[in-house]
Amino acid sequence: MTTMIKTVDVTTALSDVDRFCDIPNARISGEIFHRQDIYEQELEKVFARCWLFVAHESQFKKAGDYIATTMGEDDVIVVRQKDGSHRAFINACPHRGNKVCFSESGNARGFICNYHGWSFDIAGNLIGQHESGIYENSHFDASKWGLREVALIDSYKGLLFANFDADAPSLKEYLGPMAWYFDALFDNQEGGTEFVGGCIRSTMDCNWKIAAENFVGDILHAGWTHDSAARAMLGGAVAKVSDFDESYSVNWHGHGYEFAMDTVGNVAVLGESALNKYLHTIKPSVAERLGDFRSNMIGSVSSATIFPNFSFLPGQNTIRVWQPRGPNKIELYTWVLVNKSAPEEIKEKWRKGAMMTFSPTGVFEMDDGENWEYCTKTARGKVTAKQDLYVGLGQESLLQETDLPANVYSGQLNEANSRAFYQFWSDLLKAPSWNDVPNRNVGRVEAGAAAERCSLKEAK
Known part of the structure; x- marks a missing residue:
């Protein structure tokens, strides 16, 4: 069982957005191209909740074909499933956060973390670990520790878009x-x-x-x-x-x-x-x-x-x-x-x-x-x-x-x-x-x- 990203934390806010983006008066400020605090807000409120292009369906021919890309600065893997659908996962092991996929594209039966050997199938489920026996005695529930799944993924005319925010409008509504x-x-x-x-x-x-x-x-x-x-x-x-x-x-x-x-x-x-x-x-x-x-x-x-x-x-x-x-x-x-x-x-x-x-x-x-x-x-x-x-x-x-x-x-x-x-x-x-x-x-x-x-x- 994969872990779904359900919500996005957008509680923090900039107090002076209107000062450097005053569209009714046809002006913007150069500050929006340089300030680090603005950029951090963009990662949180734009890239973590808008629909982002991740791949084209023509890049996937069979089950297990994958594309590694980013959504904002978050690494993700888009994988074609056995039923022909596509799912997207955070490219980070839920054990210590190491990447589980280092190549840009390919075909795989699953993904394995280099650090402690946690392995996942193409549906994101945790299916094994190095020294797996030690987990059996620690009340460990593997079904809760799959790859974190991106909340939404949808296609438009062959273009695949994904979204971290489960509460976002549908892709059709967004376009x-x-x-x-x-x-x-x-x-x-x-x-x-x-x-x-x-x-x-x-x-x-x-x-x-x-x-x-x-x-x-x-x-x-x-x-x-x-x-x-x-x-x-x-x-x-x-x-x-x-x-x-x-x-x-x-x-x-x-x-x-x-x-x-x-x-x-x-x-x-x-x-x-x-x-x-x-x-x-x-x-x-x-x-x-x-x-x-x-x-x-x-x-x-x-x-x-x-x-x-x-x-x-x-x-x-x-x-x-x-x-x-x-x-x-x-x-x-x-x-x-x-x-x-x-x-x-x-x-x-x-x-x-x-x-x-x-x-x-x-x-x-x-x-x-x-x-x-x-x-x-x-x-x-x-x-x-x-x-x-x-x-x-x-x-x-x-x-x-x-x-x-x-x-x-x-x-x-x-x-x-x-x-x-x-x-x-x-x-x-x-x-x-x-x-x-x-x-x-x-x-x-x-x-x-x-x-x-x-x-x-x-x-x-």
């Missing part, structure tokens, strides 16, 4: 109407998606929020930061985001997606015409499956973050998790996502394209890493950290009359998603429990209702 947009990448073809290649791991000396917020809605930096790299990849001039006829910034409870309707803008910078052709080839079937609107999103100039730290780039098809390693450091996990039904040569071109653009030596990632690290380093200054940082673009751009789901803003050159990201972050830090998190979407559409209307409208 809300934003799932309608996510399907443009995760469910645009029959058969779903898979990861190709392995996990690329790298570190950056930056705060996790800077990276997550960049993907939640900061297309503004691309035309400046990435201009030379994009020109090199395209062999000429790069389109201006401000010239797009139609683009949006969409958010819900900290999640955000900014996108144009140009179909292939992101994939174009990979420099592979075959990928452009592939997207145009599947576009009619995407329109039949998801509607015309989302068929224009599949490889467009866009980026997204599922709060708090799971981000992706459609078209470039890189999936990333910004794993926190202190207020001034992240470990970045990166994968390449493809449609299972795509030809093998197309999958390989996407894998190589990701290596050229968003990998430790990628032409775009080096640009971003330098910026993010210096944004973090400046926050170490006692005076500099207290200056206001502006997040006010697009404050009057909310679309009140739209059939699109969630909170929809006109234009990508807009900081609406950044404001929503930091507001939700602030709300979590101030809330003792999920029931205390404000519903700042009251008055907007209910989850799924507008998406259904939009789909019906497109079907006609």
Whole structure:
């Protein structure tokens, strides 16, 4: 019998959250990128109770297949069970706390602690110990000392998320109407998606929020930061985001997606015409499956973050998790996502394209890493950290009359998603429990209702 993590202790609180995160006045403070006490609260109130991405179902082929990862700074193991389900456990022996799994992935019949030989099956049950006979005479109940199980685990379109807080909303509720947009990448073809290649791991000396917020809605930096790299990849001039006829910034409870309707803008910078052709080839079937609107999103100039730290780039098809390693450091996990039904040569071109653009030596990632690290380093200054940082673009751009789901803003050159990201972050830090998190979407559409209307409208 495993031990279930049932609750999360979030009793301590910061008294000055509003001072350094004042979203109604479009300002945040650099303090949030450096203070150790803020970071400790994030581990407790964000990472210990939000849904966190842990694996993709394609990484598990048979019972006993496992992925070792982290949720915040907690090491966990995700294991496929004999019935095909997945369970997640704290990667720590309940005897003295030593790790029971040291490899990143593999297949195992169970896990054994190096320290005292406690062994566990793939369901987390304690099944043996070194010198097991001595436990028989000490009133020891092995059924109570299995691996501690993460409270919740669920999947969305092949993506596995886990949650330490048994009282959290369901994954479906957590994603809300934003799932309608996510399907443009995760469910645009029959058969779903898979990861190709392995996990690329790298570190950056930056705060996790800077990276997550960049993907939640900061297309503004691309035309400046990435201009030379994009020109090199395209062999000429790069389109201006401000010239797009139609683009949006969409958010819900900290999640955000900014996108144009140009179909292939992101994939174009990979420099592979075959990928452009592939997207145009599947576009009619995407329109039949998801509607015309989302068929224009599949490889467009866009980026997204599922709060708090799971981000992706459609078209470039890189999936990333910004794993926190202190207020001034992240470990970045990166994968390449493809449609299972795509030809093998197309999958390989996407894998190589990701290596050229968003990998430790990628032409775009080096640009971003330098910026993010210096944004973090400046926050170490006692005076500099207290200056206001502006997040006010697009404050009057909310679309009140739209059939699109969630909170929809006109234009990508807009900081609406950044404001929503930091507001939700602030709300979590101030809330003792999920029931205390404000519903700042009251008055907007209910989850799924507008998406259904939009789909019906497109079907006609």
